[in-house]
Structures are given as C-alpha cells and as structure tokens.
Amino acid sequence: MPLVVDSPIGPLGVTLDGETVVGVRFGAATAGTPARHRVADELAAYFGGALTSFTVPVELRGGSAFERAVWGEIAKIPYGEMQTYGAIAAALGDPGAARAVGTACNRNPVPVLVPCHRVVGAGGKMVGFGGGIDRKRRLLELEARVALEQAWG
Secondary structure (H helix, E strand, O other), X not given: OOEEEOOOOOOEEEEEEOOEEEEEEEOOOOOOEEOOOHHHHHHHHHHOOOOOOOOOOEXXXXXXXXXXXXXXXXXXXXXXXXXXXXXXXXXXXXXXXXXXXXXXXXXXXXXXXXXXXXXXXXXXXXXXXXXXXXXXXXXXXXXXXXXXXXXXX
C-alpha cells in the first residue's frame, strides 16, 4: 500500500522501494499509510514554497526508450520555468514528436518530483496533464510565485 501525502492539490499516493520513490499518484485514497518518509517532508516543503529541488532518491521505472528520454528532459526544466512539448521533441531530435512527448508526460511515473507540469503547449497554452489542468495550473502558479519572491526578496 502506498504512503499518502496530504497536499494542497489533494492526497498523493507515493510508492517506495526502500528509500527510493518509484511512483506518485494523484488522488490517492486517504486510507493509505500516513507518510513517514523523507519524501513527505520534501513535498511539504515544496508546497510551502521552501524547497525548489527535490533530493529524495527517485527511480524512473518502465517506459519505452523514448519515454525515458522525455522524462530525462523534463527533469532538466528549472524550477519556475516552462518548456513546450515541441521544444522537448526538438531537443530529442524529433521536432514532429510533440504529441508523443505529451503521451510520455502523461505516463510519467513520478509527477511533481519529475516535473511534467512544467511542460505546456505552444505559446504557453495549458494543455494536458495526468493530474488535471487545475492541478497543473496550481503547481505552475506556486512555482512562479516562489521564483518571483526569491528573485525580488
């Protein structure tokens, strides 16, 4: 049974293999085991605006070679910034693969920790997100607010 981490975007189900996070799921049943793990502390700090980079070990399991490559690119997107599906496709050498990038984002096994919410449509359009557009918007708003506070004190 996964750990359950309460968050402002709803309960998150976190699956661990030892100390390593191998899964995060939106809308976890609240009947799960209450989180008593470093990932719960880091997620609380992230949602509180005090953490901009996770240090908990994460392992991306499964996925095709293309999906793993997409997840690797997503992991490089800096906190508070966004990248388009098309730009990620181009970075992977296939500029026409924006839809495939979107599918790979949807299959990201550890959302939030590997920030697929930072991937947007052309022109910054809010499209697609496994956790729903409202969660995506809230995550991006949190990061934008914190990034501005850090930049301007």
